[in-house]
Amino acid sequence: MTPAPTRADFDVILDIVPTRAKVLDLGCGDGELLIRLAEQKSAIGRGIELSELGVRQCVARGLSVRQGNIDEGLGDYPDASFDYVILSQTLPYVDDPRAVLCEMLRVGKHAIVSFPNMAHWRARLCLLLTGKLPDDVFPGPRWYESPRARPVSIEGFLSLCAREGIVVAQSIFLNGSGQLHGILKNSLWATTGLFVLRGTCTTCAAERGPARHES
Amino acid sequence: MAPGSVGIVQTQYYTFAEPPHELELESGELLGPITLAYETYGQLNEDKSNAILICHALSGDAHVAGYHSPDDKKPGWWDDCVGPGKAFDTDKYFVICSNVIGGCKGSTGPSSINPKTNKPYGLSFPVVTIADMVNAQRHLIDYLGIEQLLTVVGGSMGGMQALQWAVAYPDRVRSAIPLATTARLSPQSIALNEVGRQAIYKDVHWNGGDYYDSEFRPHAGLSLARMIGHITFLSDTSMHEKFGRKLQYGDKYGYHFKTEFAVESYLQYHGDNFIRRFDANSYLYITKAMDYFDLANGYGSLARRFANVKAKFLVISFKSDWLFPSYQSKEIVSALMANGVDVTYCDIDSPYGHDAFLLEVDRLTDLMRDFLKNVFVKAERELVSL
Numbered sequence: 001m002t003p004a005p006t007r008a009d010f011d012v013i014l015d016i017v018p019t020r021a022k023v024l025d026l027g028c029g030d031g032e033l034l035i036r037l038a039e040q041k042s043a044i045g046r047g048i049e050l051s052e053l054g055v056r057q058c059v060a061r062g063l064s065v066r067q068g069n070i071d072e073g074l075g076d077y078p079d080a081s082f083d084y085v086i087l088s089q090t091l092p093y094v095d096d097p098r099a100v101l102c103e104m105l106r107v108g109k110h111a112i113v114s115f116p117n118m119a120h121w122r123a124r125l126c127l128l129l130t131g132k133l134p135d136d137v138f139p140g141p142r143w144y145e146s147p148r149a150r151p152v153s154i155e156g157f158l159s160l161c162a163r164e165g166i167v168v169a170q171s172i173f174l175n176g177s178g179q180l181h182g183i184l185k186n187s188l189w190a191t192t193g194l195f196v197l198r199g200t201c202t203t204c205a206a207e208r209g210p211a212r213h214e215s
Numbered sequence: 216m217a218p219g220s221v222g223i224v225q226t227q228y229y230t231f232a233e234p235p236h237e238l239e240l241e242s243g244e245l246l247g248p249i250t251l252a253y254e255t256y257g258q259l260n261e262d263k264s265n266a267i268l269i270c271h272a273l274s275g276d277a278h279v280a281g282y283h284s285p286d287d288k289k290p291g292w293w294d295d296c297v298g299p300g301k302a303f304d305t306d307k308y309f310v311i312c313s314n315v316i317g318g319c320k321g322s323t324g325p326s327s328i329n330p331k332t333n334k335p336y337g338l339s340f341p342v343v344t345i346a347d348m349v350n351a352q353r354h355l356i357d358y359l360g361i362e363q364l365l366t367v368v369g370g371s372m373g374g375m376q377a378l379q380w381a382v383a384y385p386d387r388v389r390s391a392i393p394l395a396t397t398a399r400l401s402p403q404s405i406a407l408n409e410v411g412r413q414a415i416y417k418d419v420h421w422n423g424g425d426y427y428d429s430e431f432r433p434h435a436g437l438s439l440a441r442m443i444g445h446i447t448f449l450s451d452t453s454m455h456e457k458f459g460r461k462l463q464y465g466d467k468y469g470y471h472f473k474t475e476f477a478v479e480s481y482l483q484y485h486g487d488n489f490i491r492r493f494d495a496n497s498y499l500y501i502t503k504a505m506d507y508f509d510l511a512n513g514y515g516s517l518a519r520r521f522a523n524v525k526a527k528f529l530v531i532s533f534k535s536d537w538l539f540p541s542y543q544s545k546e547i548v549s550a551l552m553a554n555g556v557d558v559t560y561c562d563i564d565s566p567y568g569h570d571a572f573l574l575e576v577d578r579l580t581d582l583m584r585d586f587l588k589n590v591f592v593k594a595e596r597e598l599v600s601l
Contacts, residue, residue: 052562059529066548067561078553
């Protein structure tokens with residue numbers, strides 16, 4: 001078998017997750033990340049995946065995956081039942097991002113979130129100079145032919161975390177050639193932002209009321 | 216014989232619960248002696264770690280795969296999934312299936328002779344539940360010398376039995392595969408069962424369940440019950456695909472009340488067929504057992520009931536199944552997840568309604584074969600390390 005192409009954020013996630021951690025991957029696709037976590041980190045992995053094909057591929061690889069959508073799928077897991085809950089590149093596609101983040105932090109002791117950064121300089125310049133949204137200019141599906149997705153920027157994401165009292169334990173900026181450091185670690189240069197989060201989201205915690213013990 | 220067939224098989228019988236050691240039923244009544252009809256396929260391995268129990272649905276029997284004689288037209292009811300190289304690979308696994316108590320396919324049921332009266336039980340047969348069916352199966356598994364089943368699998372009422380196994384005998388089930396099923400029968404399903412039963416009660420030949428000595432049987436009632444059943448097994452989409460508005464004979468309306476549409480003919484065919492192979496009283500008893508099935512009953516919630524579950528689960532539902540809709544499987548998944556049980560869930564996008572668990576062979580085979588392989592590898596590893 002030819003090795004599957006790896007996503008840059010997978011390598012970073014593999015570095016972050018400690019050995020034998022219990023991990024939940026939201027939108028786990030064909031299970032690539034969970035398999036690598038199991039093989040390289042002896043992680044105990046579970047997944048939630050929307051597509052039937054993805055679920056079948058995961059089962060073929062010996063993974064335990066639940067078919068469902070992320071927005072409704074997290075409610076059944078008890079509090080702090082995972083060490084890490086991962087949302088890799090899927091944040092723009094969830095119905096209620098804040099609620100999902102909140103649930104990730106309830107179910108997991110940590111959350112790892114990565115997403116394509118819409119505040120990359122090329123995107124900014126594109127909107128400024130052409131008046132068109134970046135997906136109208138760059139290759140790939142156009143805004144009118146891809147599934148509903150909301151653009152997320154690193155700045156916007158971090159200000160949400162600040163407002164909600166979510167602790168950003170680690171932030172990693174990536175572009176095509178790898179991690180950005182020093183002066184280059186700036187939203188202008190980052191195509192992907194990846195964040196390790198802790199704590200609880202104040203708005204959702206208030207809505208949820210006192211801690212629940214049983215689902 | 217087609218490749219992948221288990222070939223010619225024979226039904227076997229196991230009798231237990233001889234008085235005074237009758238089986239105590241959930242209702243408190245005693246039943247004995249009890250005979251279970253069962254079939255097995257493949258070989259039990261040395262450490263007895265490769266045994267799979269298949270539980271049948273409402274009208275099923277112990278004859279899952281293969282043929283009883285070379286002249287048989289049809290193989291067993293799940294031949295697509297049981298045999299060499301199939302989902303339940305009989306080259307690797309030892310597969311068992313037994314007819315439920317209350318049934319009419321060789322196991323003790325209302326049409327069996329009551330040894331106390333030397334007459335068929337009829338309605339004097341005690342009401343049995345899914346838990347009783349599983350308890351009886353457990354005696355068979357004991358008799359076969361199997362400590363732990365690799366998996367218990369079944370669709371519809373078979374899935375209820377798989378769930379019951381996992382809660383009643385948590386140490387004896389390594390994994391469970393409930394398909395197109397529910398942890399508590401919904402009022403809609405109870406309603407449909409009741410209509411089927413009413414069709415039988417209202418048949419004059421039913422005679423309060425006492426018809427075994429009569430030359431007439433409640434065939435009209437039973438076949439009507441089966442026709443209703445068949446509607447619930449299909450979906451709007453599958454009816455469009457299978458029949459549309461097609462006429463069975465010719466292409467012009469006859470302006471009469473004879474069988475005309477293809478869908479009518481299909482239902483009548485299945486109704487007529489059913490009376491040849493099924494007993495009306497068994498239909499009453501088995502549908503009643505399904506009606507009583509509610510795993511949460513007495514536990515406050517399904518999650519509490521699943522607290523002792525040790526088995527790994529593969530739960531499968533079908534999007535167009537309106538008899539056991541996906542939400543009912545999701546309820547099972549949620550309650551298992553709340554207990555940290557290792558669950559895989561797949562909601563197969565099939566147009567075939569409830570029947571999909573018998574028709575979506577390829578997709579089911581992928582899922583069940585891969586899931587089982589993983590459970591089996593783990594079981595072997597654990598046994599080696601003991």
